[in-house]
Amino acid sequence: MKHYTATVETSRRGNLSADDVDAAMDALASYAPSLSVSPRGYRSARITFPADSFTQAAATAAAVVSSTLGGEPVALCVMTEAEADLRSGSLEVPDLVGATEAARILNVSPQRVRQMIDEGKLAAHRVGERAFALVRSEVEAIAKTFVPRGMEWTTHPGLLGLLREMDLSVDRVLPSPRIDVSIERDGPHRARSVARYQFTVLGRYPGGKVIQVADGQQDLTEFDITRRSEWTTPE
Numbered sequence: 001m002k003h004y005t006a007t008v009e010t011s012r013r014g015n016l017s018a019d020d021v022d023a024a025m026d027a028l029a030s031y032a033p034s035l036s037v038s039p040r041g042y043r044s045a046r047i048t049f050p051a052d053s054f055t056q057a058a059a060t061a062a063a064v065v066s067s068t069l070g071g072e073p074v075a076l077c078v079m080t081e082a083e084a085d086l087r088s089g090s091l092e093v094p095d096l097v098g099a100t101e102a103a104r105i106l107n108v109s110p111q112r113v114r115q116m117i118d119e120g121k122l123a124a125h126r127v128g129e130r131a132f133a134l135v136r137s138e139v140e141a142i143a144k145t146f147v148p149r150g151m152e153w154t155t156h157p158g159l160l161g162l163l164r165e166m167d168l169s170v171d172r173v174l175p176s177p178r179i180d181v182s183i184e185r186d187g188p189h190r191a192r193s194v195a196r197y198q199f200t201v202l203g204r205y206p207g208g209k210v211i212q213v214a215d216g217q218q219d220l221t222e223f224d225i226t227r228r229s230e231w232t233t234p235e
Contacts, residue, residue: 001050005084006061009042011071014041018099020202021131023108025098027068028164029136043069048081094189095136096125102139123183137232138183138191143227153177155207158195172201180184186231193229198222 015037016024023043024035032045038044045065059061062073079087102122103115106113116122117132124132124141144158153159154170163170166198177199185191200222204210208221 003050003081004057005048005081005082006078007046009038009044009075010069011074012043013041018130021127022098026101065111087093096133097136102134105139105143109160141191141193141232190231192231198227
């Protein structure tokens with residue numbers, strides 16, 4: 001079974017709203033989609049998927065895209081994925097998700113996802129004026145160490161896991177440790193989160209920087225530890 005790439009334009013015209021883009025990206029999530037508006041104003045989607053034959057690929061693409069974007073197909077271009085890659089000069093389109101699916105992965109609201117994009121905490125590709133497409137592997141990598149607003153640092157899964165490895169109780173950690181999360185990329189299709197934990201605990205512990213305090217008071221130990229998650233690769 002070969003993989004085919006198809007671009008379908010439908011009879012619906014005009015730019016897609018942010019909600020339209022989110023809904024379409026979610027509906028086409030398994031097709032590595034990209035959305036656009038053609039020079040003639042038709043709504044268009046490019047998808048990649050397996051099929052038994054060229055004829056089946058054409059029928060599938062027309063049905064899937066018209067069902068998602070609405071309207072009847074007015075233009076259809078189908079080729080093997082290998083040929084599409086050669087023509088575009090790329091190897092593979094990363095698996096993309098809309099703000100709604102990203103919000104589900106991160107367990108936050110779509111509005112919060114857009115705030116994180118504006119704050120530079122999530123990388124995204126703008127589609128139209130208000131909508132965004134995000135690389136699924138990057139969102140999933142962030143989700144492994146992400147702490148939604150309102151969650152106390154005492155329940156942060158990454159920090160708690162680290163403390164368990166060090167045989168330290170969270171009760172020994174002084175308030176407000178610093179936790180920074182970023183993303184490392186290995187090419188366009190793999191990503192992993194990098195979490196840096198900076199915290200201070202009561203007492204002396206190996207592996208950290210011991211700080212001596214006044215006589216009669218317990219010493220402190222500072223830690224600055226960076227952890228990297230496993231690489232996340234879209235299927």
